[in-house]
Amino acid sequence: MDLESERVLKLIFPKGVPESLENRPELFSYLEKLGTYKVEQLKKEESRLEEENKSIIEQTQDLAISNYKTFIQTSECSRQIFNEFQRTETRVDALIEKLPEFSQKCEKFLNETSEINAKRRLNSITLKRNAQLLEILELPQLMERCIREGRYEEALELAAYVQKLGQKHGEIPVINNIVVSIEASWHTMLVQLLAQLRTDLQLPRCLQVVGYLRRMQAFGNAELKLKFLQARDAWLCDVLNSIPKDDPQQHLTKTIELTRINVFNIITQYKAIFPDDNIPTSAGDLASGEGSRIFHAWLHRKIDNFLQTLEMDLQRGVSSLDAVLGQCMYFGLSFSRVGADFRALMAPIFVRVILQNFNNHIRKVNQDFESDLEKYTLINKVTSGIHRRKEEITPTDSYSPPETLLDYHPLASLCNGYLNVLNDLRLCAPISLAIDVTRTLESSLKTVAKNILLFYKQEQQAFTGNERESFVKLCSCFAYDLIPYIQRCVHAIFPQSTLTNHLGINLITLQKEKITFFDQKDILDPLKHLLPDKIDVILMQTQEAVLTSVSAPVVTTVQQET
Template identity: 30%
Template sequence: MLEASEETIRPGRHQAQWGNGQDEPHKFQDADQDNAYLTELLSYSLDRLNKEPSLLLEDQSCIRRMMQDCAASHHSAFMEATKSLADVRDHMGSVNTHLRGMLEALPSLEEACASFSESSGQVVKRRQSHKQLQANHPQLLELLEVPQLMDTCVRNSNFDEALDLEAFVSKLAFLHPELKVVKGLHDEVKRISSAMRQQLLKRLSGSIQLPECLRIIGYLRRMSALTEPQLRLEFLRCREQWLAEQVSELDTQNPYDFLKKLTDIHRLHLFDIVMQHKAIFSDDTTANPEAHVAADAIILSSWAHHRVTQYLEALKAHLPRIKEGSSLSSVLEHSMYCGMSLGRVGLDFRPLLPPIFESCVANLFTMSLGNALDCFHAALEKHKWIAMPSVPSSIKRTSSKGSSAGSERSGAVPRDGDSEPSEDLSLARGVCQRAAAGVQRAAALHPAGAAHARGAVAAGRAPGRVLRAVAHARDAGRRGVGAPGLRVCLLHHGRRRVPLHRFLLRAAVPRKLGHG
């Protein structure tokens, strides 16, 4: 219990010792209070001693609250006192520093006064130069207005005057490189010259003709900012940018119109760009003409190859979307004419067109043949089949020999009684004619496509539904339940030992479509 009491009162004792250690009477007073308190504790009963720690804690909390209330009510005074003390300390230090600095600066002040008297002569010289500057003020003002005048010339497209001003400032900077004013003028003129070069390149990226191209390239050469190879590359880059913008503006919803307009753009503008390049850079002379011509050819041919490749890629991407043979033929005609026109400048790409259009013609023919045979199959399903009486074998052999001999002599299809293969044979011919009509015009312009399509069908690579429809018709004819004309047609086909789909193709497709 005594130890708890001592621990409880220990903070007060420590607080008494936190002073500056110079107030000895307070120490003796605290010791007397401690002795009195210990004497009082010895006189307490056991119950009173048990309650003493809690009472001390209550007193401690009460004293702490009183201290907090006192600090809260007088916090502004504490803060002001602390701030004032810090300010006083700072001011005292700065005062001491300033005093020391003043004492140290007195000798330098004396030296400065002496140097001032010496520099008065220089001030007089500057005054004279200022008088001279004032006398030449109009001429200097005109010189300082050169960048603004050059900028106005560039904005109004007076490039000749702007280049003359640039040459004047460059000569002035060469004669007086030590003058800051002249150097500043030269830097400002260089900035405006860079803006003029960008404006010229922007014009070169628009729709311009050869005379305008010659003027722009002449201005760029006078500026001497680009070498000749760089000038060629910039020319082709600008024209490529303009040509790409023309292509990007085309509507790709209708592939036929898109490809025709794309072909016209390449036929007209690609030819113009190549001619402009040859006309502009043909009179250049270098120390090594052969190397110059080779470099020029490499730059131009690389760009032309890139442009033609882009055009062929567009053909490959959009040709499969065309579903009509006449449209495909028209696109092929435009492409061949474009290649022939560009052949005058060495860009004849017509040998690269057959593989692209050949596959499209074959796919179009196969698709059309499949659609037509679907209609033919539907017609066979809807046809009212008539059971035909069986023919005796002896009569069949006799009639077959006579009919075969007659057909071999006359080349006519044998008949079964009085029936004519008019209705069903017309239907069979219409199936293949519908498929061949879509690619007939394209085959006339490019026979290899039709030959490829005909070869695919003749080799048995027709769609599965085509073969199933033919097999269904053949089985119906053999059973004798087909229409009279169709049965006779199938019987004649069976004697000739020719695949039925090839027979129908021969009946429908003209010979020139297959062999061109």
């Protein structure tokens, strides 16, 4: 639009061109047409336009009147179209609002379909490799079956394979679960192998089982040695605990036998399985290694347990102490091959038990004598010289009991009791007990003397002449026959030559120190005022032997030899 047209528009529309006329091409063509008019035409233009406008209005009215139906229909159509456009616009707005959500759902659907597609692809691959996957998934069951059937070699190979598989694919849950299951089965196999060591195994099987344990690398070298000894020790304890304990003799004998055999079997197995431990052959070759210390600690513990069992059974009482002593000494000597000769540890136990049994038996003998003396009476007791021992014709070194004891039942029973106890001691008489045995017998004889004195005090007022004479003879028999005889028996059990050689002293010193010698003066001190002189006793016995022509009946039988 040129400058003149703009001026014309300002003249026509001083307040500005209406919006309805802007950008309309008819306006500019009309302006160009006005520019060609003359003044008279311009003056007439306004009236012309009014007339033309009126004419158009009249024509429009005529057209509307003549075609009112068409206008009505057009108006109805316009209104319907307008309503439809409004509804369409509303729906389009709603659609525009829902398009983002629809887009999101479409994207979600695409993602889900992609995951389903990936799973479908994975399932396809799984189906193709089904056999290989089954082999991997069945590894735990296969491991359990191998362990259950004792095929530990295959179980170890499976465990090694799964361990490598876990290192490569440990992030996969299935593989991780398989590794966990195999580890649980691995622990079960470890427990089973240790349990087998607690059974009666021969050397080849022990080597095999320990070989499996080494390959499992569950224990260090020292810990494996400790576990081996603990397991074998548990089996040995079960074997020893299964021995019947009713009879102490059989229990101790069986314990010695089983301990000796099985301990040496365990030692042999230990040396074969752990050759790095230099088990010493003598006490001076003890190795200082940790494994050696473990072994010797176990061995010392077994020796201590055996010594406890030995002392317990000996205190319960065994029928053949000498046989048990021989077995124990052989057992202790056999352990010298591994530097553990423990005979010196058993000697104090035997000495203590022997002395304890001896003291108990002597105490019982004293009680029996006291009981016999309470029942004894001197009424009508006539001694027969044919049963009396004559010192001048009987050897002093004889071990036969004096026949004069037959005239006095309590003394004969006492002698028999002493001889029974000494016979039991003779079978196993340690030299170290010589002094203790002598002092015990001496104390027992003192008790006997006191009991005889008590008997005299209780009965003396009722004694007749013959009864008093018989009592004096009883005291003489006790003092001059029984005590010297028991003294000879003690010397028979503990020969003086053996004691002098063992102690390195002479016989005079032995007598001076009263080693195996009774203090007869101290024993007879309670009865010294009742005893006649020994020479008078000998003369009296000789006279009676000459005057007596009929032998008296035997009261009791005295044991003949010790």
